[in-house]
Amino acid sequence: GESVGLHLPTLSVQEGDNSIINCAYSNSASDYFIWYKQESGKGPQFIIDIRSNMDKRQGQRVTVLLNKTVKHLSLQIAATQPGDSAVYFCAESNAGKSTFGDGTTLTVKP
Amino acid sequence: NAGVTQTPKFQVLKTGQSMTLQCAQDMNHNSMYWYRQDPGMGLRLIYYSASEGTTDKGEVPNGYNVSRLNKREFSLRLESAAPSQTSVYFCASSDQTNEKLFFGSGTQLSVL
Numbered sequence: 001g002e003s004v005g006l007h008l009p010t011l012s013v014q015e016g017d018n019s020i021i022n023c024a025y026s027n028s029a030s031d032y033f034i035w036y037k038q039e040s041g042k043g044p045q046f047i048i049d050i051r052s053n054m055d056k057r058q059g060q061r062v063t064v065l066l067n068k069t070v071k072h073l074s075l076q077i078a079a080t081q082p083g084d085s086a087v088y089f090c091a092e093s094n095a096g097k098s099t100f101g102d103g104t105t106l107t108v109k110p
Numbered sequence: 111n112a113g114v115t116q117t118p119k120f121q122v123l124k125t126g127q128s129m130t131l132q133c134a135q136d137m138n139h140n141s142m143y144w145y146r147q148d149p150g151m152g153l154r155l156i157y158y159s160a161s162e163g164t165t166d167k168g169e170v171p172n173g174y175n176v177s178r179l180n181k182r183e184f185s186l187r188l189e190s191a192a193p194s195q196t197s198v199y200f201c202a203s204s205d206q207t208n209e210k211l212f213f214g215s216g217t218q219l220s221v222l
Binding site for chain 2: 041042045046093095096097101102103
């Protein structure tokens with residue numbers, strides 16, 4: 001079946017640095033991609049999304065890049081803060097269903 | 111505006127017992143979903159309801175049933191619980207399919 005995977009299960013960064021979290025997807029028919037943040041004991045929370053007709057989208061301190069040629073998605077967090085520590089999931093959506101990757105745990109060191 | 115509300119938050123069952131997880135959303139969303147999350151893994155789709163009156167299987171539907179009671183409510187039933195169903199269950203909703211999901215806070219279920 002199709003799957004969405006993350007390159008690294010864990011990422012540790014210094015407070016104030018930029019973070020880059022990567023994701024590879026395999027379903028070329030997917031047309032909508034989403035990044036979620038999950039804090040301990042809570043449900044995932046939407047961060048940013050991008051549709052397949054775009055290759056970049058910016059939010060507040062976050063940027064998502066989509067490379068359809070190599071089926072790669074990345075989340076960039078600028079000036080990472082302690083509150084950014086969480087598990088980050090990418091998800092691809094096709095035919096109304098979202099498929100999640102296994103997640104990357106981001107730890108921000110003070 | 112509570113968003114997506116799940117009950118209960120915690121539940122312990124014995125093998126073979128049955129139970130229903132409740133989910134309600136107050137955002138007037140059309141689509142609702144049930145996911146399970148196992149340790150160190152992403153979320154896997156159990157069942158979803160694209161609109162009121164319809165339900166469809168997801169990736170891991172075996173051992174579960176669902177009911178879209180009305181536009182607000184989508185319940186998940188375990189008829190005969192098994193230890194393999196020990197997991198954290200999340201309900202989610204979206205305005206339409208292929209839109210961002212809004213999640214509840216989860217139900218931690220343990221089957222002994």
